[in-house]
Structures are given as structure tokens and as C-alpha cells.
Amino acid sequence: MKFSPLIVSYLNGNKFSNALQIPYKEVYEEKNRLEILVELCRDKRVLHIGCADHLPLINKKIEQGKWLHALLCEVATECTGIDINTEAVEFMTRELKLKDIYHADITQALPEKLIDRQWDVVVMGEILEHIDNPVHFLQQLKHQLQPQASELIITVPNSFNRLFKNDIQRNTEDINSDHMYHFTPYTLGRVMYKSGFTSLELLVADRVALPYPMKLTNRFKKIFGINSQYSTKYFATLIAISHF
Numbered sequence: 001m002k003f004s005p006l007i008v009s010y011l012n013g014n015k016f017s018n019a020l021q022i023p024y025k026e027v028y029e030e031k032n033r034l035e036i037l038v039e040l041c042r043d044k045r046v047l048h049i050g051c052a053d054h055l056p057l058i059n060k061k062i063e064q065g066k067w068l069h070a071l072l073c074e075v076a077t078e079c080t081g082i083d084i085n086t087e088a089v090e091f092m093t094r095e096l097k098l099k100d101i102y103h104a105d106i107t108q109a110l111p112e113k114l115i116d117r118q119w120d121v122v123v124m125g126e127i128l129e130h131i132d133n134p135v136h137f138l139q140q141l142k143h144q145l146q147p148q149a150s151e152l153i154i155t156v157p158n159s160f161n162r163l164f165k166n167d168i169q170r171n172t173e174d175i176n177s178d179h180m181y182h183f184t185p186y187t188l189g190r191v192m193y194k195s196g197f198t199s200l201e202l203l204v205a206d207r208v209a210l211p212y213p214m215k216l217t218n219r220f221k222k223i224f225g226i227n228s229q230y231s232t233k234y235f236a237t238l239i240a241i242s243h244f
Contacts, residue, residue, distance in 0.1 A: 001028075001202045001232075003189060011186075011193040011200075022186055024160070024232040033155055033205040033237045034071055037123060040153055040241070042075040044120035047149060049106055049141075050127040051081030052088030054178075058096075068125050073098075080114065082106055107140035119149045122244075128156050128191075129179045138195030146244045152197060154240045155205075160184040162233050163208050188238055197242035204235035 159182035
């Protein structure tokens with residue numbers, strides 16, 4: 001999905017509305033976030049920012065085949081990992097015996113060994129919603145990596161999905177306790193434009209539980225080999241692709 005020129009004029013701040021309505025009429029095939037990231041990074045040089053994930057979850061995700069850094073290492077020609085969590089980096093290097101892993105704050109300076117490296121893709125999977133100041137972070141990221149990287153891929157939870165409606169109806173918030181922000185397709189686009197990433201494409205992934213009638217329709221379509229397609233609100237993850 002790409003925003004229309006009219007919506008872009010709001011994303012870049014040239015226009016303003018206190019009641020902007022954006023209909024998301026496009027439909028998307030059912031896809032998995034990890035599968036999409038793996039395909040986007042296949043046979044490329046990858047810099048994986050926030051590579052550790054939550055330390056207590058690493059072993060479990062490895063057992064399930066869902067730890068993103070391991071999946072990227074399998075398909076990339078090179079896969080460099082950076083994380084700000086010292087303990088997690090030590091675990092990855094000492095216990096998992098991984099190489100090309102660095103402890104660093106990417107907004108301050110690159111580790112000396114990475115200063116002359118080049119990457120095709122920079123991946124930030126489920127990181128931005130944990131950052132104190134997303135715009136400042138992305139501005140610094142662009143400043144640090146623009147000479148050395150070509151493409152940026154960001155994934156965040158999609159707050160425009162129907163699960164949030166269910167939470168509201170139950171008057172209950174179901175959330176990762178480390179999250180600071182919610183993102184919709186527009187607000188993610190707004191943050192990225194404000195940060196200087198203006199060539200933007202959005203994808204969605206990770207279908208949420210469907211109502212029974214749609215689930216039944218989906219089963220019949222699979223039987224007959226038809227790809228099921230649903231609107232933005234039926235997916236839990238937003239994927240933003242831009243260029244440095």
C-alpha cells in the first residue's frame with residue numbers, strides 16, 4: 001500500500017486537518033511477518049537493529065523457530081546484529097556462539113568495526129513502539145547509516161486491527177508492558193516522514209482471529225486453492241519499507 005499524493009501532503013506537514021479520514025479499502029493476502037522479513041532479506045547484507053528481542057524469550061522463540069535474528073542469519077549473505085541490551089548481547093555471543101553481534105546505541109555512533117561496512121537492508125522488527133522518542137531515534141538512525149545502508153524495514157503492532165476494538169468493548173488493555181506508543185498506518189507514516197524517510201510503502205501481516213463466517217469462507221477458499229484477502233483491520237502487524 002502506498003499513500004495517495006493527497007494523504008502524503010498531510011504526512012509531510014504541508015496540509016492540516018483535525019478530522020482527516022483515510023479509508024483503507026485495499027485488501028491484502030494472508031501473510032506472516034517473519035516470512036515477509038525473511039523474503040525481503042534473502043541474499044542481502046542485513047543490519048538487524050534490536051537483534052536480541054526480549055532476553056527471557058530468546059530460547060523459547062528459538063525452539064519454536066520464531067526468533068527473527070536466527071531466521072535472518074539463515075537467508076542473508078551477511079547478518080550483523082546490534083542491540084542496546086548488554087546482557088542480551090553477552091548471551092548471544094557467549095551462550096549462542098553468534099558472531100557479528102555488537103552492543104551499541106545506534107543513534108550515538110557505530111562500533112568501530114562497523115564504520116566501513118555496507119548493508120542492503122536495515123531491519124527494525126517490533127522496536128519503534130519501545131522507543132522514548134521515535135522521530136528523534138529515526139532521524140539519528142538516518143544520519144548514522146545513510147552513507148552505509150540502502151533500505152529500511154520497520155515492523156510495529158497495528159493498532160488499527162479489530163483486536164483493539166475487542167479490548168475496548170471489554171474495557172481491558174492487553175499490551176506488552178514495555179510499549180510506549182500505538183501506531184496506525186497513518187501515524188507510522190507520519191513518524192517516518194517527519195524523520196526524513198519519505199519513500200514509503202506499507203504492508204500488513206499476521207492475520208488476527210476472524211469472525212466465524214469469515215473463518216468458514218477462508219477454509220472453503222483454501223480447499224479450492226483461492227488466496228484469502230482481508231482489509232487492514234484484520235492484521236496485527238504493520239511493515240514499513242523506505243530508503244535512506
